[in-house]
Amino acid sequence: MNPVLQMQNISKQFKSGDQLVDALSSVNFSIQAGEFISVLGPSGSGKSTFLTLAGCLQHPSDGVIRFNGQSLGNLTVKQQTKFRFDQIGFVLQSSNLISFLSVLEHFQFIDKLAGRSFNRVKAQELLENLGVTQLTAYPNQLSGGQRQRVAIAKALYNNPQLILADEPTASLDTQRSFQVVDQLVAEAHQRNKAAIMVTHDERLISKSDQVYRIEDGKMQHVS
Numbered sequence: 001m002n003p004v005l006q007m008q009n010i011s012k013q014f015k016s017g018d019q020l021v022d023a024l025s026s027v028n029f030s031i032q033a034g035e036f037i038s039v040l041g042p043s044g045s046g047k048s049t050f051l052t053l054a055g056c057l058q059h060p061s062d063g064v065i066r067f068n069g070q071s072l073g074n075l076t077v078k079q080q081t082k083f084r085f086d087q088i089g090f091v092l093q094s095s096n097l098i099s100f101l102s103v104l105e106h107f108q109f110i111d112k113l114a115g116r117s118f119n120r121v122k123a124q125e126l127l128e129n130l131g132v133t134q135l136t137a138y139p140n141q142l143s144g145g146q147r148q149r150v151a152i153a154k155a156l157y158n159n160p161q162l163i164l165a166d167e168p169t170a171s172l173d174t175q176r177s178f179q180v181v182d183q184l185v186a187e188a189h190q191r192n193k194a195a196i197m198v199t200h201d202e203r204l205i206s207k208s209d210q211v212y213r214i215e216d217g218k219m220q221h222v223s
């Protein structure tokens with residue numbers, strides 16, 4: 001079986017003045033459906049660069065990234081946008097909800113962007129599975145943990161194959177952090193998704209199927 005995502009010999013360099021910074025060097029990584037993988041690393045180690053390459057938000061300077069065996073480097077810009085919308089669920093540090101939309105209206109908005117009619121039943125089911133019951137509340141009426149659970153539901157709404165979570169617990173207390181990680185793990189294991197969580201917090205990795213560590217742009221398999 002093809003991995004959902006495979007990175008082969010990936011490097012990414014950025015220009016900083018007249019110097020080149022190696023944000024990632026010779027990274028090899030792969031994840032199968034149903035796996036939850038944590039990527040640890042200190043600030044500036046290359047974690048966000050890794051995740052944005054995995055999510056086709058930017059391209060490597062060198063190496064090949066494959067999704068279900070197909071190289072992402074061959075996609076046109078339009079295909080990349082469609083690929084991200086259909087196949088990737090991004091969960092970011094802060095929930096990035098829209099202040100003037102209620103919880104349910106966020107899902108209506110996704111359907112509008114996709115040019116289809118609103119699937120209220122699907123949105124409600126997903127939210128209820130994640131323990132969100134305040135469907136008509138606005139973001140400022142929710143706690144940080146509830147907002148992050150809405151963000152996870154949003155990320156899952158298009159039924160993506162790959163979930164990319166960038167420090168998803170950064171704004172949460174310890175108990176809520178563990179709950180959010182448990183929800184991401186459950187999503188991977190129960191719905192056969194591939195999920196990658198990038199974090200600097202070693203306390204959160206115990207339920208991971210595999211752990212990688214990035215330091216100075218170099219990635220190592222830890223367990």
Ligand SMILES: Nc1ncnc2c1ncn2[C@@H]1O[C@H](COP(=O)(O)OP(=O)(O)OP(=O)(O)O)[C@@H](O)[C@H]1O
Binds near residue numbers: 022043
């Ligand atoms: N667009 C960019 N232009 C120039 N340098 C960049 C760019 N993006 C990242 N870098 C550099 O690449 C290295 C890795 O950055 P990256 O943001 O991936 O690290 P990180 O581990 O996600 O850090 P943090 O946890 O602080 O967000 C850093 O040295 C950073 O300054």
